[in-house]
Amino acid sequence: MKFFIDTANLAQIKEAQDLGVLDGVTTNPSLMAKEGISGEENVINHYKAICDIVDGDVSAEVIATDFDNIIKEGEALAALNPKIVVKVPMIKDGVKAIKYFSQKGIKTNCTLVFSAGQALLAAKAGATYVSPFIGRLDDISVDGLGLIEEIRHIYDNYGFKTEILAASVRHSAHLLGCAKIGADVMTGPLSVILSLLKHPLTDSGLAQFLADHAKAAGK
């Protein structure tokens, strides 16, 4: 399972990269705004800075919602760095654009996916990744992990190459649920990745080992 970090914060991306377990980055316009990144030049420079840190795919989302402008924006983003994956919303013109990009060999991430039907459409259009938002489904009392399971089943039935990128992952139970189902990728905040480190028996066991070592050494 690939681990992507869902942030535009350079320090957090670097921390995850330094941990040695990072496979890529996803961003979205809200995450860029959270870092105070606005204006075409700043946005472009920020994506370049992310690509310089991470070994792996970097999703950069288009703002346009009509076919011609999605293509224009997506081609400009893709030209920045081979790591860039053009993130396109699940709308009619978005699906058309994903088909266009896939024929041109430009990687895509179909975002804002909330149903198996949408995921099927994204795969048929040739998306590299499909991003079902499991946390946002859970927020409205719909089973997010259940959607990942449905999509896995459908993709396996037909051998679709589109990778399931479980998004809006909020905690380690989401991440582990996705791993059990066989999602190809998960994207979440750094805190979710770091939460995997934690177990109280690890902490108490290490404290005991160190105390015993110090006692034997007469300290």
Ligand code: E4P
């Ligand atoms: C996906 O790529 C999105 O950036 C993201 O996972 C959304 O997560 P949120 O629901 O926590 O905002």
